[in-house]
Amino acid sequence: MPTIEMSVSPEDLSQAPRGGERIPEAGILVIFGASGDLTKRKLLPALFHLEQTGLLPADFAIVGVARRPLGEEFAADMRAGIVEFGGVDAGDAKLDHFVKRISYFPLKFDHPADYLGLKVELDRIAVERNIGGGRLFYLATAPEFFAGIIENLGAQGMAQPEQGKVGVVIEKPFGHDLDSARGLNRHVNSVFHESQVFRIDHYLGKETVQNILVFRFANGIFEPVWNRNYIDHVQITAAETLGVEGRGPFYEKAGALRDVVQNHMMELLSLVALEPPSSFEAESVRREKLKVWKAIPSVPVLNAVRGQYGAGAIAGEPVRGYRDEDRVSPESGTETYAAVKLEIENWRWAGVPFYLRAGKRLKKRATEISIQFKQPPLLIFDRLAASAPCQQIQPNQLTIRIQPDEGIALRFGAKVPTTPEMAVCPVNMDFDYAEAFGKSSANGYERLLLDAMLGDQTLFSHRDGVEINWALYTPILEAWANKPPETFPNYAAGSWGPECGDHLIARGGRAWRNNLGRTS
Numbered sequence: 001m002p003t004i005e006m007s008v009s010p011e012d013l014s015q016a017p018r019g020g021e022r023i024p025e026a027g028i029l030v031i032f033g034a035s036g037d038l039t040k041r042k043l044l045p046a047l048f049h050l051e052q053t054g055l056l057p058a059d060f061a062i063v064g065v066a067r068r069p070l071g072e073e074f075a076a077d078m079r080a081g082i083v084e085f086g087g088v089d090a091g092d093a094k095l096d097h098f099v100k101r102i103s104y105f106p107l108k109f110d111h112p113a114d115y116l117g118l119k120v121e122l123d124r125i126a127v128e129r130n131i132g133g134g135r136l137f138y139l140a141t142a143p144e145f146f147a148g149i150i151e152n153l154g155a156q157g158m159a160q161p162e163q164g165k166v167g168v169v170i171e172k173p174f175g176h177d178l179d180s181a182r183g184l185n186r187h188v189n190s191v192f193h194e195s196q197v198f199r200i201d202h203y204l205g206k207e208t209v210q211n212i213l214v215f216r217f218a219n220g221i222f223e224p225v226w227n228r229n230y231i232d233h234v235q236i237t238a239a240e241t242l243g244v245e246g247r248g249p250f251y252e253k254a255g256a257l258r259d260v261v262q263n264h265m266m267e268l269l270s271l272v273a274l275e276p277p278s279s280f281e282a283e284s285v286r287r288e289k290l291k292v293w294k295a296i297p298s299v300p301v302l303n304a305v306r307g308q309y310g311a312g313a314i315a316g317e318p319v320r321g322y323r324d325e326d327r328v329s330p331e332s333g334t335e336t337y338a339a340v341k342l343e344i345e346n347w348r349w350a351g352v353p354f355y356l357r358a359g360k361r362l363k364k365r366a367t368e369i370s371i372q373f374k375q376p377p378l379l380i381f382d383r384l385a386a387s388a389p390c391q392q393i394q395p396n397q398l399t400i401r402i403q404p405d406e407g408i409a410l411r412f413g414a415k416v417p418t419t420p421e422m423a424v425c426p427v428n429m430d431f432d433y434a435e436a437f438g439k440s441s442a443n444g445y446e447r448l449l450l451d452a453m454l455g456d457q458t459l460f461s462h463r464d465g466v467e468i469n470w471a472l473y474t475p476i477l478e479a480w481a482n483k484p485p486e487t488f489p490n491y492a493a494g495s496w497g498p499e500c501g502d503h504l505i506a507r508g509g510r511a512w513r514n515n516l517g518r519t520s
């Protein structure tokens with residue numbers, strides 16, 4: 001497909017704000033579950049990127065907490081992680097200084113006495129490094145430990161600010177259904193005030209996700225057509241080529257609907273659908289998101305479908321089926337693919353279906369939002385299309401590529417040159433993040449960690465948002481639990497998912513857009 005390129009001028013880039021004034025106060029970041037993969041692969045590389053850009057306070061320490069009896073090897077291991085996963089040069093001049101900020105404290109999550117020891121240790125570090133009372137507790141443990149850790153922090157008086165900000169960051173999954181999420185919220189709020197709570201959805205840390213609001217509200221030309229008068233439907237796809245990657249026990253209890261649709265995809269949907277917030281402050285943005293979710297009526301079970309991958313091939317390499325994955329039941333009924341059709345009952349969106357699909361071991365890795373516009377009211381060129389190299393005139397389509405090939409493409413029809421007749425072909429106007437701004441090594445956690453340290457909740461999930469999304473999906477999860485799937489596995493690894501996914505969208509006379517990624 002022909003392409004029209006757009007670019008950002010070097011002058012524009014040199015004037016871009018660097019955010020240098022957003023430096024948090026002195027504090028200690030305490031990571032529970034620090035021996036897990038997340039800390040080494042994402043959190044520490046992100047913290048080091050903040051150090052590189054001068055966004056960490058001078059008086060700052062990182063304390064890893066986990067059950068294993070580790071010592072100094074923890075900091076060395078984190079250093080290796082920063083180099084391997086953060087794209088950092090092992091000889092980077094700032095690395096030694098940064099690693100000195102890291103220490104480790106062994107603790108059994110369910111031993112109240114250990115928390116007293118932790119408090120003493122944090123106070124010691126604070127005095128030694130002139131840090132004061134600022135503390136951010138990051139819960140990156142298995143979810144069953146969240147409640148106990150929070151309770152123990154409260155019991156030791158560590159949840160209340162003395163001289164500095166105190167907050168708690170909670171990784172997903174936040175509950176596994178409506179009741180458990182409500183219970184956890186009650187628990188968290190009995191110890192921490194809601195303004196201290198940062199529920200992570202790492203999608204919100206992605207530049208391309210934040211750019212949805214910029215695209216919609218820093219530009220004047222899209223908003224007038226951003227509604228039911230011009231938009232036919234919206235598709236959101238989160239396709240992965242990876243399988244469960246050794247996370248079998250976790251995934252067996254989760255499944256695609258809980259793992260990705262109920263949180264990441266609903267966040268994407270809300271950003272596409274919300275009304276313009278009055279400012280980019282937590283309160284306004286969250287309020288608008290909530291209004292979107294509240295306007296979604298319950299989903300008929302018929303409008304939610306599931307699948308599980310069998311053996312197949314990814315990029316030409318054979319891969320096993322889900323039921324043969326490590327620590328997965330050979331009769332597992334867990335879905336590795338889920339698709340839903342949602343409606344949003346408000347004036348902007350009534351009658352515009354939103355189709356969401358997420359799956360593992362699909363043909364291509366791509367997370368994309370595709371806004372499908374309506375056909376023009378009168379197709380005056382249609383009858384001449386037979387002579388064109390393209391089969392038919394296609395409606396405008398705006399594609400927001402969240403990852404990879406981060407960017408935005410707008411498809412429109414253009415006259416094919418030199419043909420004797422008025423032949424029309426679709427072309428793309430394409431914005432590519434890497435081309436415009438250069439490749440970034442940020443993993444999304446930089447922004448989230450920085451915001452949590454600053455106490456800015458805009459990019460974090462609110463209690464009410466979490467509950468309302470569980471309320472929407474819990475009935476489907478229950479219906480699925482009551483009716484075990486009979487046809488699993490129902491798609492081959494490396495395909496575009498089960499037939500029922502295609503039927504779901506075909507019922508509305510539409511089809512999934514499967515040429516994902518940069519096509520021009």
Ligand code: BG6
Binds near residue numbers: 172240259260367
């Ligand atoms: C996580 C899920 O929240 O998101 C994983 O638990 C999934 O199963 C991941 O693979 C996808 O995130 P990303 O950033 O790789 O798209």
